[in-house]
Amino acid sequence: MAGCLRTIVIFGVSALNKKKAIASSDVARLAGVSRSAVSRTFTPGAYVSEATREKVMQAATALSYRPNALARSLTTLQSGLVGVVTTSLENPFYAGLTNTLTRLLQEQGYGVFLVVSEAATFDSQIERLLSYRVDGAILAAAPLSSTSAFELQRYGRPVVLVNRYLNQDNISSVSGDNVGGGAAIADLLAKGGHKRVAYLAGEGGESSNRDRRRGFTDRLAKYGIALYAEESGLFRHDIGVVAARKLLSLSPPPDAIFCANDVMAMAAVEVARAEFNLRIPQDIAIVGYDNTDQGGWPPYRLTTVDQNLDAMARAAIELLVRKLASSDTTVDHALVPYTLLERETTRKTGP
């Protein structure tokens, strides 16, 4: 769309010139000490007298010297970089996740090598992570070809999957309790006396989506309720609108819809009200998943499940950092508890 736009360059001023970066030898010369003294000054917990440290620091600030982290990695065999691989940040769930992951890694002193990847480019991007010798990586629901991820691990670089796991159990993972979350919603709808319960699914392949559905339908079965109908909305609003229309056109229409994320649930709310003239939650209950900001705003007030994104990010970093520190090669799978948020798109008791 924006391809045809022309940007207007207002004006240009010539100003700068390239300089070579300052090395520890430069600092050593100015301070009148050896290079090792400089190195030691910048290495926490090394033997330097207060006097030389002083001299070095003075020279260093005078030259505005900073150790070259890249060169350092050659001797330490640690880059201080952690790869964070995610799908599109236009998805608020992954944007939030990446945000917290990055913040935490920064706190821990790591640099973040960000990769935004689709399935097609995933392998070549992992190659890059390997080239830059990242100390470890966090793969947030990348539609990953497992081989590349294993490659990372083969070099002793810990890898943690977030919001996704592999059945082979060879890679550590952190995910939300999707089975539990789905079941909790089944409980809620059963208590609400709903009989014709529909499911608006996300993308089929993802483990989170599969588990959410399974937890939901299995629990429904315990109440003797079978899924009344099912459509896929690919986690998107526009597709969700179409899918919701299909579900609501059934006769009789469902009296409850569980949507695999909030964005689709909001779509369903809009369609139900505007096109089918249904009252929520009296005529139909609609439930989301993810607890996005907008879902809580007045037009929606969605009942939804909070996956506790921050806790997921924290667990992932904790796992990774532990492995980094101890070269612990255990494979762990962590489940992060959900929180059910009952708001105004579901009713407490039967009709």
Next chain:
Amino acid sequence: MAGCLRTIVIFGVSALNKKKAIASSDVARLAGVSRSAVSRTFTPGAYVSEATREKVMQAATALSYRPNALARSLTTLQSGLVGVVTTSLENPFYAGLTNTLTRLLQEQGYGVFLVVSEAATFDSQIERLLSYRVDGAILAAAPLSSTSAFELQRYGRPVVLVNRYLNQDNISSVSGDNVGGGAAIADLLAKGGHKRVAYLAGEGGESSNRDRRRGFTDRLAKYGIALYAEESGLFRHDIGVVAARKLLSLSPPPDAIFCANDVMAMAAVEVARAEFNLRIPQDIAIVGYDNTDQGGWPPYRLTTVDQNLDAMARAAIELLVRKLASSDTTVDHALVPYTLLERETTRKTGP
């Protein structure tokens, strides 16, 4: 909130062991050639015979060798890394921007060193960028202390500001045409016959916010309209609700509100309808800025301004890459045109 949550580690399996990374010397030995031959094989456009290239590649894949990008940077004086500094990715505007910036940089063969920063930590984060010898940096509206940014430039690392600029004109920038966008909305509201026009501002300090307001009020003045009222919502929904309440409590209430972003505009729409029983756009016009997805959904159908985020990102990368390639030290300022989207929260003519 999530601090009290406990993650459940399901089980652990010991599996891996650390290995040392393969170096070019290993490949050379296996292939029976010199290290230089290996280097040349992996250097695009270097003189290698097809025969040796073949041998090297075979050995390389056998050992699954990848050149160490960090070591390479020592001799080439280029890290292949570009720093991308942004504020919280929970803000969809910056998430979208970071998404496109990263995609484009990846296409160009650069790695992205991501920094999520608040004002307080900004300087220390820039230090890190310098330590990792990034080839350049893109600062997306970081509340930056100019000194650090200049430091980057001093080493000949091009810096491009996005959605923000400095008055001193020493750093290149790409921004939306906020003055023009504000003016276009003033035109729209004047044509709609509005008289009591209010402004719901974002954060005062940012240049984008200042320009948006200035373009708006200056153009209004040409129609002989003075700002009827003004509140600040800090670009946030919750604060926007409070601010909108204040504006609408005036008597008489404003007959139009221009909000500095969509999130606040949606808040205003909600408050106007639910709490003040106003019809939109008959009783009051409400305009947003940024064209977020949600703003276009049925409950809102906001009239808004699209800043052409992708075009901004593209312009920034173009500028940066040109400077990287040519060591061109010009300072450029680029303006990206806006697109006005008239939807259903404004009327076309007077009442």
Next chain:
DNA sequence: TTGTACGCGTTATCAC
């Protein structure tokens, strides 16, 4: 406590 000397993995330079 300090300095010397070597190695980390790569590319650039130069003879061959």
Next chain:
DNA sequence: GTGATAACGCGTACAA
């Protein structure tokens, strides 16, 4: 076209 060799900037045994 190829292979030695010298950087690149740093950390760290080792000797002083």
